Amino acid sequence: MNSSRRQFLARTAAGAAVIAGGTTFTTSQAVAGPKHVTALTNVTVIDVATGRRDRNQTVLIGGDRIIGVGRHLPVPRGAVELDFTGKFVIPGLADMHVHSIGDERVSPPLYLANGVTTVREMAGTNPALYDWRDRIENGTLLGPRMVVASNIIDGDPTLWDPNLIQVIVVGDEPSARAAVRRVKAEGADFVKVYSRLSPPSYAAILDEARKTGLTVHGHGPDQLTSQQVSNAGQRSIEHIHSLGLAVSTWEVEVRRMIADITVKPGDYNSWFRQLHPIEWFAANTFSRARAADVFGTLRRNRTRVTPTLTMHSVLDRPDYATLDPALAKYLSADAVFTYDYALETLYKANRPAEEIARQHEMWAWRQRFVRELFAYDVPILAGTDTGTPYSVPGFALHDELELLVGAGATTRQALYAATVEPARFLGLRDDLGSVEPRKVADLVVLDADPLQDIRNTRRIHTVITRGRVISPTARQRLLADVEAAVKEPPTAATIPAGGCC
Template identity: 45%
Template sequence: MQRRTILTGTALGVTSAAFGLSRPAQAARSGPATRDVVAIRGVTVVDAVGGARRGQTVLIRGDRILDAGPAHQVPVPPGATIVDGAGKYLIPGLADMHTHATGIDDTDPELYVVNGVTTTRQMSGSPEARDWQQQIAGGARIGPQWSIGSRIVDGSPSLWDGLDVDGSIHVAVADPVQARAAVRQEHATGVAFIKTYTRLTRESFVAITDECGKLGLPFLGHVPDFVELTEASDRGIRTIEHLFEIWYDTSAEENRLRRGVASVPIGSGDYNGWFNRMQPYEYAAARSYDRRKAEKVFRRVARNGTFVTPTLVLHESNDMPERIDRHDPRYKYFSADMIGYWDWALDNLYLPGRTPAQIAQSEDLFRRRLSLTADLAAAGVPLLAGTDLGTTYLMPGFSLHDELALLVRAGLKPIQALAAATLNPARYLGRRDLGVVARGAVADLVLLDADPLHDIRNTTRINSVFVRGRLIDQAQRQRMLADIEATVGQVRESAPVAYRGCPCHGPAQSIAVAS
């Protein structure tokens, strides 16, 4: 893939102030304790634990919820700042649990929070994400809490060889000894988890699971081509990313298809060659889906506490590139380089060579993915909302709302989709103080102008956002969006610097792939 370039927002001196945050919103509040309190009064609280509760008062002090409950039980202290919640709906801050920093535009943190996304998970290490994390922690800018994983740990030869030119995204391991060493090396850098990948041998994967167990380090990611989904779950994989690997364990023709998958040749950096050669096996597995077998597999996965991140927005763009909207009004918040990269990939990588039969097949495959997601949920497998940001046409924050809509389209109830972006991420992270609107919880909150349980698309009807207690009210949010638009407009006219994006594309007849 061509390496594209852009001047980042950091080079332009981007800070929280540049994105419309007033000074009081950034500074710690002072004065009497009651003056430090923000009270959201008369609001309908919606979370996956208590459902919808009308006529609530929520008190916030510092970065925590001081109290929450019916208005007659939670008095507003004198001197508190009042936010009128009448006719509005308060949900926990949202989480995007599968992201990759592209390095093209430096506006991801702010785009997340204006969209109500207050937690993100970075899936392939990233100097950019680590920089953002430090800037946010230091108060230089506002953004989500970041869980940052290891570099991708893949087999050797790796799908990433030659694409990840400086080794910042992946490490290739040829055997169990190298696999264990890679885990120890990544652990020493302070990563939150080890990310496993597609071409690991079974022996190397087992070594990773064992070494992670010794270190108390979670491992998660792709189930390798040579490992059964159930074995990965039994060995403790924390989350399974995407739906690609799930078909084989649930196929009536599993043995035959696994022999075919094992025979697929691969060379260094042959990402899209692998993807194209795997696609017929994936579709055959999807068409031979055995619902009774699947139910047994999914209940086993659920008992193990394994989470699944479907990333339906990724699959939708991969499976149906013809339906991508090139004129989405949200694109005004992205630079010409970002949009140019997306358009270039669509014209040169996604669309060429697709026949009517292939288009029909991929549309059918996406419909089956939606049904698969519903079956996972029905079996009790906890789902996580994630987008695979870094893939073409996926947008920080905005695409998370698209994912919620697709989860409901798949058959989930709005409250289940909301749980996938709030309560389930908190449980994955081992946090009782996230993903709920309750006393003592972190004050990551989104105030909506319409009911998300009536229509999940109402999660986009954002009035205000609280980011660890910092209020971004409606006016500030609009200023932030306007400043982001102006900033990427400046970038369009600026001198370039190196782009460190996701090099996931290959020959002209390839389809975009997931990382």
């Protein structure tokens, strides 16, 4: 059993009571089972793994678990029946790359209101995130299941300006090992690695993480190839920066160009601008044979890729980045200010017209690249990099699903990346990822079929999180409360926006 699953089970002791002792429920036991049963009736259940639609289903929920699923199951006496004729139910969605913003009254409810019942928080830069995670688990805060990264561990010099984010900087093997022990003690669920780590520091992090029982996720460091990262045991590679560089006919030349990158501490913009011509060169020397080799390694090692197209669409086209007027009310003035600042100083500064034009073409290339990832059956995680300018927690996942389909994924593949694959990745395949008995009742009820049109994931009727039903009225209230909360001045526990990548 991996560490995520152990932690999950330890934290859900209360929920486990429903299936105490590993009891297998049959339908009749389920009907005679626990009190407080909720029955969803006449609903179409979507099995994301196969793409099957099972019509006229009854889904019984007892406690935080699904206790029965079947055609016209009898509804137990005393159960609360919710007639979902004409509606579709899918497993709760996961956004596998977020950076929450605001205080606990902002990001957690926004995720849930959007059907996002699990998030992987990609930088434990603020201890409040561990506090949210633990309070959500013990039932004192309403929010999605959170798997929270360590603080970012980067090489020396780091790309991050300490005025934006204080990351952990390691320059050698002992400091790398100490960083892993430190983040373990701080409560991280996994280690987040970053772009400027040196190969010796990186190797020390992987080794120390193995000893301490933490997995390693994050960026592929500049000085390592994607295959080296995958073979070293890193569990996920975020974004398409490093991966895009790995599939050039001229990989030797690409590696030499990368080795020549130099950055001053905190000069993210400079790193980006040195990376752009290398990405451009790699994209224009794309090799199908190299792609087959690299993608084959990722597939065999089950190294997940989180393309974060939502992020790339902004960073490749910062001149087009806008705040959706319908969603502006869910962001504080402070968050909008920070997004504006990040956009101007990190992503738009000092860019000549030619570079801007090339970045636009890079956006088209990244979409083709994602299509190749799906074609080669590389395991994909849906993640948004919420925290990128103008992204709004929860809502952004639906953008990502749409972008994945726009890049060439089928609607089922996009849903799979936000349900089945995250469940497997987190070691929670027995608990999440499908609408089946014994699984946690994390569900989204939709007004229209998402397999027909992925935009239908936005048509949310009801959200169920660990058996708790968020009705349409309750959902509107959650959103209205966020709208009110962002108008108040930030508190000490507010997590500023600012982006990560």
